Amino acid sequence: MAGVGSRRRCEEFIVAGRVRVDGVVVSELGARVDPSRQRVEFDGRRVQPEPMQTYLADKPRGVLCTSADPEGRPTIVEWAVHAGANPRLRLYSVGRLDYDSEGLILLTNDGELAQRLAHPRHHIxxxxxxxxxxxxxxxxxxxxxxxxxxxxxxxxxxxxxxxxxxxxxxxxxxxxxxxxxxxxxxxxxxxxxxxxxxxxxxGGLTQRDLRGQALRALSAEEVAGLLASAKGATAGTPPPSGN
Missing domain, CATH: 3.30.70.1560 (Alpha-L RNA-binding motif)
Structure with missing residues (x-):
């Protein structure tokens, strides 16, 4: 639930009966809800769905691809916010780049998209x-x-x-x-x-697609192109196992 808490915390709220959908208390984990059609409330307050956003970013060296680091090193999420990403979004990277590596990486708050793009069978x-x-x-x-x-x-x-x-x-x-x-x-x-x-x-995204920026929000068409390349990779002959 956007702005309410982590997934685990939200599950605790659901079990505690603090979440309602269309006025009915939902206490079952995994219940499917369409926020665009149904009213979701937490403690009587309506929860607005978080807009889905995917960014193409140019990660510098010396940045960790994680949301938090116990050693206090800079993370990709912190860097992305400084580079212009919406600070209200719960972003995470699609795949990783080493701490000492640099270059293109995708950041998104769309969990389903991230899973589809990162799944090994797609071989993007x-x-x-x-x-x-x-x-x-x-x-x-x-x-x-x-x-x-x-x-x-x-x-x-x-x-x-x-x-x-x-x-x-x-x-x-x-x-x-x-x-x-x-x-x-x-x-x-x-x-x-x-x-x-x-x-x-x-996939089909290169440095040129950043258009001179360190981070740029992708359009719906560009995200669809990524998904199409994933499907195309799946349809083709996959590389040998373990490559």
Whole structure:
């Protein structure tokens, strides 16, 4: 319930009989309600539905993808509010980026949307640029495309594209499903040191879609495009398990 409390706290309110729908006390958890058609009240006060909003954000390094940190480090939600996100929304990130990584990430208060986009079977493509201490070799690229075993998990890339950028060694890596520290672990497996890692694409969204901003609210059409890319990934041939 928007502005009332966390999900667990709201469940306690429901069990206590403090929530009414169309004037009737609801004490059963999981009861379905349509806020656009039904009147929801908490302690006699009407609860307005929270507007669903999804943001495309450019996460800087040194920011945690969590809502709170016991060590007091800056979080993505705090950063997003400073960047212009609605402070009244209960936002959380769709997927994660490492503390030391940067780039595109989605923030939303739409739990159903987040689950659909983050579900492993959808395999929405995410593209990264990695700066390393040396260029990747052809043999290493072939191994990453085939998949490597690391700490009981299979890590695989859909594509690895080395780039020529003068003295700096960089490559673009595309993933279908991301594991914890997926790219860093994959590159470190071959002794490569990652100097910098940046996500540059999520599905069909790129840096250009930020339109020069650090954070931008997506339109309904853009959100629909993300869902379409998720469905398209599901319909296609999925990558091998554990990539």
């Amino acid at each position: 493509e995410k593209e990264y640029r990695a700066w390393t201490d040396r260029p990747v070799t052809r043999e290493e690229i072939r191994a990453m495309l085939a998949g490597i075993e690391d700490d009981g998990e299979r890590l695989r890339a859909l594509a690895v594209l080395p780039e020529k950028t003068g003295a700096r060694a960089t490559c673009q890596i595309i993933l279908g499903e991301g594991r914890r520290r997926h790219i860093r672990r994959m590159l470190e497996h071959f002794g490569l040191r990652v100097r910098r890692l940046r996500r540059i694409r999520i």
